[in-house]
Amino acid sequence: MADTDKRLASLLLDWYARNGRALPWRQKKSDPYAIWVSEIMLQQTRVEVVIPYFQRWMARFPTISALAEASQQDVLALWEGLGYYGRARNLHRAARIVMTEYGGQLAGDPASLRRLPGIGRYTSGAIASIAFGYDVPALDGNVRRVLARLFDVQEPLGSPSAEKQLSALAGDHLPSGRAGDYNQALMDLGAMVCTPRAPRCDVCPVENLCRARALGVQELRPVRPGRLPIPHYQVAAAVIQRNGKVLITRRPEHGLLGGLWEFPGGKLEPGESPETGLRREIMEELGVDIDVREPLGSYRHAYTHYRVTLQAFRCALVKGTPVPLQVDDLSWVRFAELADYPMGKLDRMIAERLQATR
Ligand code: SF4
Secondary structure (H helix, E strand, C coil), X not given: CCHHHHHHHHHHHHHHHHHCCCCHHHHHCCCHHHHHHHHHHHCCCCHHHHHHHHHHHHHHCCCHHHHHHCCHHHHHHHHCCCCCCHHHHHHXXXXXXXXXXXXXXXXXXXXXXXXXXXXXXXXXXXXXXXXXXXXXXXXXXXXXXXXXXXXXXXXXXXXXXXXXXXHHHHHHCCCCCCHHHHHHHHHHHHHHCCCCXXXXXXXXXXXXXXXXXXXXXXXXXXXXXXXCCCCEEEEEEEEEEECCEEEEEECCCCCCCCCCEECCEEECCCCCXXXXXXXXXXXXXXXXXXXXXXXXXXXXXXCCCCEEEEEEEEEEEEECCCCCCCCCEEEEEEHHHHHHCCECHHHXXXXXXXXXXX
């Protein structure tokens, strides 16, 4: 390792020892399962949001075997509100694989970790380095940004050339035997000092080694790829009641919000009215005709990659018995039981409104 590389690692490790964040999963350094759960929860999600979910999760599923034995409904219920539900389903599936095929022990090397559902290159690097001491990089969004600034990477993030450079940079500077702390130092520096906007270069431990800072271009790095417009979907949902119960359906396992429950309905076609679109969706999903009656409110939510405006309607069955044609399951439940069914944000808003106004 060149002297500059050694100096970079040593400055970062010193800074981390004094300033690293005291996060709940770091108090469980000897527990690879805790590191694994935290890394999955942290994908696409901010630390402050993750902490209470992590604490509830570890209280409810303290071991891999406890998670493997849980039902998917219990797993999704605990994950509700954290988003990207495929992460929870994969974690659950992976726990079952570890119990049945790996004797209940998480293997520590990155290649074995990557064979489990939901564990990709970054997550395997993070778990292997932090929990098992492997000298491997972990290149997340924070680390990408810090390295792109430190080494003034000029290609747009996500381009093959930038990714190649960043992977090489992340691996080249790893201090042998300290990769876990080094990776976490870069993550924390990105979260606390080298922030996306207005990096605090004046308090940065590696300011004197930073090429972007020397050139005054730190706020122009990393170079962002051209942004596509965020789609905005119009959706309609049906509240169908019968004998004091309401109809909910479970979304197909694979796909957006997979395995969660919702009020049946779906995306409107361009130019389609909510009433027409809702009747079409209910016929496709459940094979029944409905009468669309009074509106029950409009609900909005901005997901990371798209926005949704959902209009809910009270509806009545005209004829036929609902069958799950394009959904995984359906259930007639009492309003008071809706809280037991894991749901996405918008459907939970409808459920809460129904419970409040019944
Ligand atoms: Fe980031 Fe500034 Fe530190 Fe460079 S000097 S790594 S831009 S905070």
